[in-house]
Amino acid sequence: MNPFVKNTFAGIAFASLSLMHTTASAAEPTIETILSNGELKVCFEAGYIPFEMKSKDGRYIGFDIDIAKLMARAMKVNFVPVNTAWDGIIPALQTGKCDIIIGGIAITPERNLKVMFSNTYIEIGQTVLLSPKLKDSVKSYRDLNDSKYTVVSQVGTTGAIAAKKYLPKANIDLFETSADAVLQVSNGKADAFVYDLPYNALYASQHQDKVYHLDSSFTYEPLGWAIRKHDYHFLNFLNNYLVQIKKDGSYQRIYDKWFKSDAWLSSIQ
Template sequence: MKSFIKSTASGLVLACSLFGATQAMAKSALENVLDTGELKVCFDAGYMPFEMKTKDGRFIGFDIDVGKQMARAMGVKFTPVNTAWDGIIPALQTGKCDIIMGGMTITAERNLKVNFADPYIVIGQSAIISPKLAGTVKSYKDLNDPKYTIATKLGTTGAEAAKKYIPKAKLDLYDTEIDAALQVSSGKADAFVYDFPYNAIYASQNKGKVDHLAQPFTYEPLGWAIRQDDPNFLNFLNNYLRQIKGDGTYDRIYDKWFKNDSWLQDVQ
C-alpha cells in the first residue's frame, strides 16, 4: 500500500513538473510571434539615431533596421509600436509588444521588471552646454554648482546621471529629449545631459548654438528587453546577436546610422 501511495505521489509530482514546464514553454513570446506572423517592437521615436520618425511618417533608425532584419530572419512581419517612454515597460508587460528595441540602458531597477538580452551596444552620458560656458565648463564636474540649470528627459538614465553626478545643479525634466535639448540652444538652460550618440548628432546640427563635452562620464550598455520567464526568447536573441555581429550584418547597419548623416534630411 505504501509503495502504491509513494508511486502515485511520485507520479503526481512528475505530472505537475511536466505541466509546469509545459506552461513555462507556452509563455514564450516566440510562439506568439510565429503564430501571429508579426514581431511587435516597442520604441519611443525621437532618439537619434536609434529610432526616429521621418517627415512622411515612417520610422527609421538603427534599432528599426535591426528589428526589421530580425523579423525577416524569423519569417514574420515587423510591426512598429511607438510608445511614450514612461509607459514602455508596462506596454511590454501587458503584451502590447513582444520586445523593446529602443535604446534602453540595462539597469538593476529595470532588470527587476524585464529580462535583457546581452548588450548590443555600449554608450554613456555626455553633456551639451551653452557656448557662453565654453572654457569655463570643461567637464561635467564643473556643472555641479547651484548656479547652473541642467535639462534632461524624464525617466531616463540622463536624469539619473544628473542627480548622481551633478547633484548641486538645478535639474529640469522634460517629456522629450528634443524639448530638453532646446532649453540649451534657446538659452533657457546651461546644459543638457543625455546619451552620447544623440548629443553628438544634436551638436553637429546646432553648431554655434551649443558646445558638446564629448567625453561620456557613465558606462551604459543598451539591451533588448522582453517579458520575464522567457528563456526560449532570450536564447534566440543572444544567438541572433552573435550571428549578426559575426556575419557583418551588424557592422553594415551600424555604419549606416553612426558613420553617415545623410538620413538627417528625412527626420522631422
C-alpha cells in the same frame, strides 16, 4: 515505504512536473504568437537620433528600426512599429502591446527586475551639451554640480538618472521628450543637457552656435533588447541572432549607415 512519505514524494513530484510545464509554457508564447500572427511588434520612442526617428514622409527610420526589420525578415514575419512614450514603454511590453523593445534601452538593475534583456548590442554613455557661454568655465560634468546651474534631461531615461546621481547640487529639470529638454539649452533657459552620446554628438554638429559638447562619456551604458520575464525561448533566439548578424556583417553595415555617415540627415530635415 510509509504511505504518508510515499504520498508526499508523489505530491512533490507532481508539483515539480507542473512547475516545469508552467515554466516551459511561459517561455514559449511570444515566439509562438509572433509566428502565428506573422508580426513582430516592436516598441520604441521615435525621436532618439539616430536610433529611431520619423522621416519627413512619415516613415520610421534609424539604427534600431533597421535592426528590427532585419530580425523580422529572419523570422519571416512583418515588422510592426509601436511608437510609445518612453515613460510607458516597459508597461507597454508587459501588457502585450508589443513583443520586444528595440529602442536604445539601457540595461540597468532596476529595469532588469521588470524585464529580461538580451546580450548587449551596443554600448554608449552620457555626455553633456553645454550652453556656449559656459564652455570656458565648465570643463567637466563635475563642474556642473553646483546650485547655480540648471541641468535638464528627459524623464525616465538614464540621462535623468545620471544627472541626479552625479550632479545632486544642481537644479535638475526633467522634460517629457529629449527634444523639449535640449531646447532649453539651445534657447538659453538651461545651462546643460545630460543625454546619450550619439544623440548629443549629432545635435551638437547641427547646432554648433547653440550648444557646446563635452564629448567624454562619464557613464557606461550597455543597450539591450528587452522582452517579458521568463521568456527563455525568445531570449535564446535573440542572443543567437545577435551573434549571427555580428558575424555575417549585417550588423556592421547597419552601424556604418547610421553612425559613420550623415547621408540620412536629409530624410529628417
